[in-house]
Amino acid sequence: MFIVLIIVALSGLFSCLAVAVFGRRSTSVMETRIETFRARATTQRDEIDVDLEMSFSQRVVRPAIDGLSRGATNILPQSVLSDIQHQLTMARSPVKLSTFVTFWMSSVAVFGGLGLVVFFTVGSLPSLVITVVLLGLGYRLPRMWLKSRVMAKQKAVILGLPDNLDLITTCVEAGLGLDAALARVAEHSEGPLSVELQRMR
Numbered sequence: 001m002f003i004v005l006i007i008v009a010l011s012g013l014f015s016c017l018a019v020a021v022f023g024r025r026s027t028s029v030m031e032t033r034i035e036t037f038r039a040r041a042t043t044q045r046d047e048i049d050v051d052l053e054m055s056f057s058q059r060v061v062r063p064a065i066d067g068l069s070r071g072a073t074n075i076l077p078q079s080v081l082s083d084i085q086h087q088l089t090m091a092r093s094p095v096k097l098s099t100f101v102t103f104w105m106s107s108v109a110v111f112g113g114l115g116l117v118v119f120f121t122v123g124s125l126p127s128l129v130i131t132v133v134l135l136g137l138g139y140r141l142p143r144m145w146l147k148s149r150v151m152a153k154q155k156a157v158i159l160g161l162p163d164n165l166d167l168i169t170t171c172v173e174a175g176l177g178l179d180a181a182l183a184r185v186a187e188h189s190e191g192p193l194s195v196e197l198q199r200m201r
Contacts, residue, residue, distance in 0.1 A: 068102060068105065072102065072104075073098060076101065087149075088100060088146070090150045092153060092192070100142070104142040107138045108135065108138040111138025111139075111141075112138055115133075118134070156193075157192050161193060164193050164194070167181075167185050168182065182200070186200075
């Protein structure tokens, strides 16, 4: 009987210790889960607040335009994209490739929409021709604008070339090396050629 009481007392003691140890461990796991959930809810609320602090154009319009630009860039052939990038570089235009492609596709959409409006309001064969012409204009006008920018840049470089060559010759005759003469021309002259010479340095 005494042995049974000792066994019952020891089993009670072990069960109390087990409950204390395992109960505390399960409580801490539960508390950590609750704290994690609270932290996650606070972070999501902060992100929502940050999103609502941005303007409508930053939250909706700009990502939509960026998505359209990426889609148009993925559709166009790589040779066309490299040609446009080359022309943008030659024109020293601050416009990025994705911005120009977006402008190009917008031009096609606007002129094509105008052509469709003309076609559906008039509804005859000449209006179909007008629609095709407007669509072609929307396709060609941005590229023509970019090409005119390149030609204007090249013309300005050619017009400034004689004065700059004369200044380079004077500097070399005065004893400067060619690198120093080009640097001097880049510092003291104006125009697109001096900008190009500054880029070379």
